Amino acid sequence: MTLKSLLAIDVGSVQTRAMLFARVEDRFRFVAAASAPTSLRGPDADALLGAIRALEHLSAISGRPLLDPRGILIAPELSTGAGVDVCMVTLSAAPPLQVVLGGIAPEWSLASLHRAAAGTYARVLKTLSVISPDGSRRTEDEWLYALVAAEPDVVVIAGGVDGGSTRPVAALLEAAVLAAQLRPEGERPLLLFAGNALLREEAVAIAGRQIPLRVLENVCPRSGLERIGPVVEELDQRYVEQAVIRLPGLSALQGWARGELLPTARALSHVARYLSLETPERGALVVDVGGRHTVLVAAYGGMLAQVVQSDSGIGPGILTLYQRRGYERIARWLPQEISPEALETLMRTKAMRPLSVPQTPEEMWIELALVREALSEAWEHLHVLWPELGRTIRFFEPILLSGGAFAAHTRPGPLALAALDALQPIGLTTLLWDPVGLLPGLGALAAIDPQSAVEAITGRPWILLATVLAPALESPVAPDELLFTFEVHHRGPDGLESVYEIEARGGHLEVVPIPEVGETELRQFRIRRPVDLGWGPRRAPRRIRIPGGLLGLIVDGRGRPLRLAEDPEARREQNQRWLWDVGALGGAL
Amino acid sequence: MMWREPLRFYPAAVKLAALATIRRERRLPLPGKVLVRRGEAVQATTVLATAEQPTGVAIVDLACPLRVSSDRAIAYLRRKPGAPVRAQEVLAARRTLLGLRILRVRSPVDGEIVAAGGGRVLIRTGARTLEVRAGFPGVVAEVIPQYGVVLETTGALIQAIWSSGTDFSGVLRVVTTGAEPLRARVLDPMVQGTVVVGGGWIEPSALEQAERLQVRGMIAGSIEASLLPRLQELSFPVILTEGFGRLPMHPGIFRIFSLYQGREAFILHPPASPDGTPGRPEIVIPVPTENPPPPEPVGEVVLQPGLQVRLLREPDRGRTGTILRILSDPQILESGLRVWCAEIRLDGEERRVRVPVYNVEVLRV
Numbered sequence: 033m034t035l036k037s038l039l040a041i042d043v044g045s046v047q048t049r050a051m052l053f054a055r056v057e058d059r060f061r062f063v064a065a066a067s068a069p070t071s072l073r074g075p076d077a078d079a080l081l082g083a084i085r086a087l088e089h090l091s092a093i094s095g096r097p098l099l100d101p102r103g104i105l106i107a108p109e110l111s112t113g114a115g116v117d118v119c120m121v122t123l124s125a126a127p128p129l130q131v132v133l134g135g136i137a138p139e140w141s142l143a144s145l146h147r148a149a150a151g152t153y154a155r156v157l158k159t160l161s162v163i164s165p166d167g168s169r170r171t172e173d174e175w176l177y178a179l180v181a182a183e184p185d186v187v188v189i190a191g192g193v194d195g196g197s198t199r200p201v202a203a204l205l206e207a208a209v210l211a212a213q214l215r216p217e218g219e220r221p222l223l224l225f226a227g228n229a230l231l232r233e234e235a236v237a238i239a240g241r242q243i244p245l246r247v248l249e250n251v252c253p254r255s256g257l258e259r260i261g262p263v264v265e266e267l268d269q270r271y272v273e274q275a276v277i278r279l280p281g282l283s284a285l286q287g288w289a290r291g292e293l294l295p296t297a298r299a300l301s302h303v304a305r306y307l308s309l310e311t312p313e314r315g316a317l318v319v320d321v322g323g324r325h326t327v328l329v330a331a332y333g334g335m336l337a338q339v340v341q342s343d344s345g346i347g348p349g350i351l352t353l354y355q356r357r358g359y360e361r362i363a364r365w366l367p368q369e370i371s372p373e374a375l376e377t378l379m380r381t382k383a384m385r386p387l388s389v390p391q392t393p394e395e396m397w398i399e400l401a402l403v404r405e406a407l408s409e410a411w412e413h414l415h416v417l418w419p420e421l422g423r424t425i426r427f428f429e430p431i432l433l434s435g436g437a438f439a440a441h442t443r444p445g446p447l448a449l450a451a452l453d454a455l456q457p458i459g460l461t462t463l464l465w466d467p468v469g470l471l472p473g474l475g476a477l478a479a480i481d482p483q484s485a486v487e488a489i490t491g492r493p494w495i496l497l498a499t500v501l502a503p504a505l506e507s508p509v510a511p512d513e514l515l516f517t518f519e520v521h522h523r524g525p526d527g528l529e530s531v532y533e534i535e536a537r538g539g540h541l542e543v544v545p546i547p548e549v550g551e552t553e554l555r556q557f558r559i560r561r562p563v564d565l566g567w568g569p570r571r572a573p574r575r576i577r578i579p580g581g582l583l584g585l586i587v588d589g590r591g592r593p594l595r596l597a598e599d600p601e602a603r604r605e606q607n608q609r610w611l612w613d614v615g616a617l618g619g620a621l
Numbered sequence: 622m623m624w625r626e627p628l629r630f631y632p633a634a635v636k637l638a639a640l641a642t643i644r645r646e647r648r649l650p651l652p653g654k655v656l657v658r659r660g661e662a663v664q665a666t667t668v669l670a671t672a673e674q675p676t677g678v679a680i681v682d683l684a685c686p687l688r689v690s691s692d693r694a695i696a697y698l699r700r701k702p703g704a705p706v707r708a709q710e711v712l713a714a715r716r717t718l719l720g721l722r723i724l725r726v727r728s729p730v731d732g733e734i735v736a737a738g739g740g741r742v743l744i745r746t747g748a749r750t751l752e753v754r755a756g757f758p759g760v761v762a763e764v765i766p767q768y769g770v771v772l773e774t775t776g777a778l779i780q781a782i783w784s785s786g787t788d789f790s791g792v793l794r795v796v797t798t799g800a801e802p803l804r805a806r807v808l809d810p811m812v813q814g815t816v817v818v819g820g821g822w823i824e825p826s827a828l829e830q831a832e833r834l835q836v837r838g839m840i841a842g843s844i845e846a847s848l849l850p851r852l853q854e855l856s857f858p859v860i861l862t863e864g865f866g867r868l869p870m871h872p873g874i875f876r877i878f879s880l881y882q883g884r885e886a887f888i889l890h891p892p893a894s895p896d897g898t899p900g901r902p903e904i905v906i907p908v909p910t911e912n913p914p915p916p917e918p919v920g921e922v923v924l925q926p927g928l929q930v931r932l933l934r935e936p937d938r939g940r941t942g943t944i945l946r947i948l949s950d951p952q953i954l955e956s957g958l959r960v961w962c963a964e965i966r967l968d969g970e971e972r973r974v975r976v977p978v979y980n981v982e983v984l985r986v
Contacts, residue, residue, distance in 0.1 A: 072896040089628055127897045176680050206739030213736030214678060279895050376846040377866045387979040388933045389958055395935060396956035443957035
């Protein structure tokens with residue numbers, strides 16, 4: 033059956049967002065979205081209520097009745113056009129899973145488990161290692177005490193390649209099972225075994241009937257081979273199961289979705305995978321800064337590297353993010369002076385009232401400074417877990433910005449600047465912007481109907497924010513020093529061609545408006561300083577076609593890594609100049 | 622143009638009732654035993670329900686002292702999981718040297734054997750009793766089997782925003798005449814053992830003086846965030862009704878405290894929400910009445926003209942006003958955001974401001 037309409041509901045930590053997709057003129061596309069507060073605070077907490085309020089808005093905006101008089105979703109779609117065929121729910125509002133990881137050594141299977149856990153809504157409470165980082169062996173009593181104290185939701189044990197030694201991993205399993213028995217039935221952690229295949233039967237015997245166990249494919253079946261997918265899927269599933277138990281109203285929403293409840297981060301990874309298919313040689317980067325989590329997904333060469341940074345965002349997670357990163361790191365991105373006192377007051381106000389939004393430009397700069405730090409922190413985490421990305425990560429194409437932090441803005445310049453400051457891409461790339469917060473819905477759609485998802489994504493439901501040309505500098509350059517020049521050739525739909533020359537100068541951002549219609553090429557590169565535009569030192573193609581976009585082309589001559597002035601006053605002027613460059617202080621963009 | 626049903630918005634709400642019938646659930650985090658009956662009158666200190674929570678664990682290695690492998694050790698265990706053991710009681714024993722010698726493993730503690738495996742035994746060594754107390758005087762309106770009760774009283778209810786401590790109570794002593802800051806000089810020896818109330822923000826000097834005078838607690842509008850570390854060192858808790866910075870207490874809240882000067886106030890800390898967010902601290906001031914007053918307002922509030930609201934963000938953070946209308950289209954703010962807004966007339970002046978619908982908190986008086 034061809035899908036006529038789909039409703040995606042994303043239950044976030046601050047807002048619940050409802051997105052309507054429908055077949056219009058034989059193509060599946062985004063129709064409308066609306067949101068309401070996620071009603072999980074206070075004595076009347078009910079996730080369903082937030083969804084109903086969002087659907088009331090969506091019905092009003094789209095003109096399509098979605099709820100019956102009893103407040104129940106109309107499904108499937110009626111001949112009158114009311115309701116939807118399918119509902120999908122994505123979720124990030126539940127507290128993260130509390131997880132303990134166990135393995136033989138930190139650099140082997142445990143590293144794989146850390147990568148698996150990082151891509152899910154999980155907080156790693158403890159890591160149990162047969163061999164500790166200093167080379168000493170841990171005792172089973174130490175593991176037991178650690179497991180008893182941690183009281184995890186899930187214990188994941190891996191270790192040993194298939195056919196390798198079994199004894200140390202069996203001891204870890206025994207410790208996990210023993211500790212689990214201390215807790216009452218129904219509260220015992222789920223035990224995931226993803227180690228040496230030789231141990232599977234023994235794992236089942238050790239767990240017995242008292243401890244819930246799932247045996248998975250070995251995360252490291254042989255040296256150099258990693259398979260974290262099954263562990264990620266199990267952690268996702270457990271997150272959803274726990275959320276349904278803990279969050280009132282979620283089971284009713286799950287009923288609307290006929291059980292299809294997906295962690296939001298997983299939905300985002302589906303979108304990243306799709307985008308990476310278009311640029312397989314460079315890969316795609318999807319970033320999502322929400323209220324309590326920051327998600328970074330890098331999809332490249334068929335691989336997926338993902339980090340879900342909990343307690344990081346611009347809602348309830350803002351205070352802990354601020355406390356981790358500190359005043360200096362936040363203040364360095366601001367064009368104005370602010371005292372630590374005033375900044376902490378704002379952080380606490382926002383954490384206590386996460387639905388509230390900045391009204392003044394000054395508070396917006398602060399919020400975007402937090403966005404930079406949330407992205408930088410997630411980036412650092414990604415880099416630690418996937419060191420091989422360190423060589424290539426800044427070359428992603430495209431980079432897609434999503435999440436509450438990027439929603440509802442009318443001035444895209446500061447958003448682009450925040451992304452450039454935090455991610456510091458090198459070479460030529462495009463910044464895409466999801467101002468409506470559609471990505472979880474698109475990812476959910478991809479999970480159940482890939483063909484419809486492709487149709488919806490092909491319709492470009494996001495905005496091309498800017499094309500970015502950012503050279504890496506081999507040595508520091510003086511401010512205003514000429515780096516390279518090039519020509520922008522634009523041919524309009526009427527055939528008229530315009531040409532203008534652009535100079536890229538050190539320390540500056542140059543924004544070149546590019547019309548949406550017509551064709552634009554960059555030509556005649558003349559390299560004046562030892563720079564790398566992404567094609568190797570001092571090299572450039574003869575011509576490159578670039579698309580138009582909201583901001584056009586941003587030439588970022590500030591160098592990589594970005595160097596901020598050390599003097600606070602000079603740094604504030606630097607930030608003011610860059611905001612001016614992207615039109616944020618001039619009011620034009 | 623297409624007709625569109627007006628959108629409805631549901632911002633957060635805060636309750637300030639001078640007199641209402643108040644019901645609060647008081648429950649254990651895990652199943653236990655309820656000690657009171659429906660209709661029973663209780664004091665704030667009455668224990669309503671108790672539960673046993675395991676505390677310690679002892680891990681006893683059997684394999685090594687019995688000189689057998691981990692797999693075989695459990696076969697020598699004399700007591701099974703679930704059985705109680707006493708300190709020095711033999712847990713496991715094995716005969717060696719043709720039965721001439723017996724290797725024994727004794728329990729190091731009193732407790733209960735919980736599990737055995739991997740050559741080890743886990744003994745739960747003790748339990749602590751969890752109690753849930755009434756927190757305020759009232760009548761048991763409902764019993765929640767195994768968990769607790771719903772308690773009812775009549776009086777004033779004020780929802781605050783932040784607290785540095787746990788549940789406590791004390792006699793209210795209002796020390797300012799209005800929204801002036803709470804300073805050391807307004808605290809005289811009469812405040813000893815009372816809950817001091819100030820209508821403005823707290824100055825550092827007031828904290829030092831209150832510590833010297835041994836107050837029971839302090840309630841004010843706000844405090845500078847830089848003083849937070851100092852609050853953790855104080856012997857008394859601090860409750861804020863507005864937030865951080867220099868915000869005066871809402872006049873309506875201050876009036877309630879003034880009205881009930883000299884009465885005992887009970888400060889409660891509701892459990893965290895399912896998403897982990899801490900509950901807002903509440904101040905209950907019991908007032909006996911002949912006829913029960915109306916129940917406190919419950920449920921969501923739809924933002925609409927006439928409602929009293931508190932503004933949450935700059936440039937008018939902490940100000941209060943009245944909703945005049947909800948604007949029919951999203952508005953572009955100075956910050957660049959495009960959001961739904963309400964038009965509000967600020968209290969004490971004719972100025973009207975446009976504020977995002979979720980940058981307000983409804984005051985449910």
